[in-house]
Amino acid sequence: EDKVVQSPLSLVVHEGDTVTLNCSYEVTNFRSLLWYKQEKKAPTFLFMLTSSGIEKKSGRLSSILDKKELSSILNITATQTGDSAIYLCAVGPHGGGSNYKLTFGKGTLLTVNP
Amino acid sequence: GAVVSQHPSRVICKSGTSVKIECRSLDFQATTMFWYRQFPKKSLMLMATSNEGSKATYEQGVEKDKFLINHASLTLSTLTVTSAHPEDSSFYICSAEPWSTDTQYFGPGTRLTVL
Numbered sequence: 001e002d003k004v005v006q007s008p009l010s011l012v013v014h015e016g017d018t019v020t021l022n023c024s025y026e027v028t029n030f031r032s033l034l035w036y037k038q039e040k041k042a043p044t045f046l047f048m049l050t051s052s053g054i055e056k057k058s059g060r061l062s063s064i065l066d067k068k069e070l071s072s073i074l075n076i077t078a079t080q081t082g083d084s085a086i087y088l089c090a091v092g093p094h095g096g097g098s099n100y101k102l103t104f105g106k107g108t109l110l111t112v113n114p
Numbered sequence: 115g116a117v118v119s120q121h122p123s124r125v126i127c128k129s130g131t132s133v134k135i136e137c138r139s140l141d142f143q144a145t146t147m148f149w150y151r152q153f154p155k156k157s158l159m160l161m162a163t164s165n166e167g168s169k170a171t172y173e174q175g176v177e178k179d180k181f182l183i184n185h186a187s188l189t190l191s192t193l194t195v196t197s198a199h200p201e202d203s204s205f206y207i208c209s210a211e212p213w214s215t216d217t218q219y220f221g222p223g224t225r226l227t228v229l
Contacts, residue, residue: 045218
């Protein structure tokens with residue numbers, strides 16, 4: 001059975017801190033790893049990673065995949081209160097269409113205090 | 115690009131009634147859409163995969179007669195919760211994958227409350 005494990009489950013930091021969120025996976029037929037941010041509504045897409053060692057960056061957020069270690073990290077620098085959310089990691093298999101079912105981790109709840 | 119909408123965003127209904135939730139891909143076509151359910155402080159649980167022009171594929175433990183899915187066109191899938199009960203109260207989210215992107219984009223979700 002495919003498994004995605006995120007750590008920590010929750011994290012409280014102060015504005016300006018840097019945080020690192022972890023995601024490890026055990027899946028058959030790995031194709032891609034995705035990070036989402038979920039605030040009060042549905043998840044919004046952050047990154048999709050398919051290749052090891054290539055960092056993806058968007059503003060203060062960055063992410064990298066390590067296929068050897070079967071893991072990924074999501075970094076947020078100079079955190080702001082608006083970064084408070086649940087960060088979800090999901091892994092997708094090869095094959096599109098109906099075969100492309102994502103397996104989600106339980107998420108990391110990040111709280112950034114002013 | 116890759117915008118997915120859901121309607122309604124919130125619905126309150128009486129026990130025993132049926133509720134229809136629509137999921138639309140606004141700027142792309144999707145042969146496949148996904149329906150999830152999320153309980154408070156829990157992760158997303160995949161309920162079913164909606165296939166345009168054919169029957170939906172349900173995950174184990176999800177009642178197909180209770181959660182009817184219709185994928186009528188390449189931009190619209192509907193989920194009907196039939197004979198709703200209070201235990202069906204939840205946050206329902208759909209997603210769609212633009213072809214060959216390996217990325218699912220989520221709708222804003224529908225909060226269903228059954229009284």
